[in-house]
Amino acid sequence: MSQIRPAKAGPRTRLFQIIFESDTRLAKAFDIALILSILASVAIVMLDSVNRFKHYGDFFYIAEWGFTLLFTVELGLRLYCLERPLRYLTTFFGIIDVLSILPTWLALIIPGAQSLLVVRLLRVLRIFRILRLMQFVGEGRLLVDALKRSWHQILLFLCTVMMIVIIFSSVVYLIEPREAGFTSIPKAVYWGIVTLTTVGYGDISPVTPLGQFISVMVMLTGYSIIAIPTGVFSAEVIRSIRAERYSDEACPGCGYDRHERNARYCLRCGTWLNEETPDPRKVRRALSKPPSDRSDTDT
Known part of the structure; x- marks a missing residue:
């Protein structure tokens, strides 16, 4: 998404790498902790609706506020490390982040006795937190x-x-x-x-x-x-997978266009696929040398 851009270089950029990326050990640990928190909060919301667990109401109440505060701080950190934080709130995941904490905060200003059904609706809306798991699924x-x-x-x-x-x-x-x-x-x-x-x-x-x-x-x-x-959607999924895996570059030798993105030679005729075609004389000279004498500069 073009709205997701880090702020200027400094602590905010480092925080962006931890929250929005997953290529470091600390970022992966953050993602795992957030996933476990989301699953635990959803489980609490579901158990809170079971009558046999009503005597755990105080525990559920404290745990719910704990998760709400945690997700509120997490949303604040997300907005803090972005270049344009308000644009993030208009994205799909930004809206889900707000929905995951909004019901608990709204319950403070809505009287429970007069608006019992509204409060129950707000409590059920917390289940939308599970949608936040979509951002951790690459195939999503x-x-x-x-x-x-x-x-x-x-x-x-x-x-x-x-x-x-x-x-x-x-x-x-x-x-x-x-x-x-x-x-x-x-x-x-x-x-x-x-x-x-x-x-x-x-x-x-x-x-x-x-x-x-x-x-x-x-x-x-x-x-x-x-x-x-089902057939229409399956066809589009297959097309997306092919677009993700295969390149649109056609072979200059035979015109074959079903190459993987990291392919260097044509699968059908062996023609060099990179933009800069190597000199055939250099290739022959490099191949004629013993393996121990070959260098990367010759090719």
Whole structure:
């Protein structure tokens, strides 16, 4: 991301290398500690919702505030070592960082007795901390790039599916009795989505032969089209992996363009792939020498 740039040289640059990079031992230790903290905080939020652990409420409360303070300090350090900290807050990971600490701080100013549901919502929002783990997965960028390139096809697929569901649901609403549960078109749309995805809860089902025949057609349609978005997304992921691994440089000798990025010679004809082609006379002269007399300068 272009927004992630270190501040001027000095302690802030060193801090940037520790927080945003992972090529040093200290940076790796920071990443591991942060991952463990995120997992522990998410586990506490989940256990706090279990009734049998309610007697640990004080411990959960103290631990939650401890993690909130820790993540607040960590966010402050991230902003401190950046050249443009406000731009980072507009990025995906910046928004997630804010969401991971905002609910706990907002709970201080929202009365718990009058707004119990709001407080419960804020507590559940802390689970978004687990999204911060995405920044530690290198392959996550490939998945995000594949989603960006395939969202038009996926959106078109979803629109087509919704049109099919609405059409079939409207027809079933017209032919089925209200006693079967089809009291409205939205209720029939719910049945259509459940049937198309082959979930089949069974709380609503057609009772007429024609309605049951339509159900069969909807289920067969669901099996037929469920693999379409998977294939589109898989194709984009494969394209991202190839773009990451292979270079676009074509061989000047045969035109072959499926070389790995660190390749020096053409896989098909052996032609030199670097921009500066070596002198063939120097190559022959270097190869004619004994291995002990060859030097890097000859090639």
